[in-house]
Ligand code: PBG
């Protein structure tokens with residue numbers, strides 16, 4: 001019997017023409033592998049205690065600090081756009097060495113949660129940033145003892161902050177101080193206080209990144225001395241990032257986060273391949289500012305670049321994305 005000759009060129013040009021699948025918009029739509037939905041997005045909100053009216057943040061065009069009285073209108077708009085989750089950042093009037101205003105039951109974040117819960121019930125997922133840097137007089141994410149950040153004292157304080165947020169009605173608390181054992185401390189404290197159902201989103205692999213600069217302007221939270229490199233990750237270390245993710249998982253984290261997003265898509269992808277825990281990517285203030293600045297100069301098209309960046313974050317493997325573009329992106333998706 002004659003052997004069939006396998007034509008090795010059947011799987012290459014000219015039999016194969018990849019451009020056949022790009023001929024029209026409708027065909028391209030059919031082939032689109034990654035689709036964004038407003039439900040993928042988490043919209044950050046800065047709420048400032050004692051503020052009279054909404055204030056534009058200079059280094060973050062179209063993003064504002066807002067007073068408590070403007071919060072309901074803002075979240076109404078966010079939900080109208082189809083987004084169902086927000087992350088709250090509080091800017092308190094009082095700062096001190098112990099970050100007391102961070103776990104005060106009448107604090108700005110706690111009041112914001114209560115208000116939103118009363119207004120929107122369970123329709124909005126309320127995530128809160130759990131850190132001390134906006135609340136300490138020195139601007140560090142932890143408590144300082146002898147000029148050093150004291151890990152174990154800090155995680156006790158973070159646990160108190162998380163419980164106060166849970167008591168006010170938060171769905172998900174997100175510890176961002178990069179202290180060792182912070183997830184475990186929060187889980188134990190939440191469970192002991194009767195909040196076993198409150199989830200923890202760990203800022204697991206949070207890099208010491210200059211891309212946080214606009215946020216620190218916005219939140220008045222730049223450290224007064226030194227920098228954050230004794231707790232945030234060196235951005236050169238991918239294996240260490242995976243250990244941070246592993247330890248958070250071992251401590252019972254419900255969602256892991258990688259932050260910033262665009263320069264760290266390798267970490268998002270690796271996490272996607274190595275764990276089944278849901279992954280959040282936080283596209284930070286500096287990533288936002290870069291796009292905005294170039295768009296304002298007329299050097300790039302804002303909507304197209306925004307769409308490309310956010311799509312790439314999802315394509316790399318993020319289940320959810322925190323982005324300051326959330327509202328604009330959702331608006332564009334609804335057209
Ligand atoms: C607080 C916190 C920061 C960000 C999120 N939570 C600032 C920091 O670590 O200095 C940065 C977010 C952004 O740049 O958008 N620890």
Ligand code: ZN
Pocket residue numbers: 131132133134140141176177
């Ligand atoms: Zn912090």
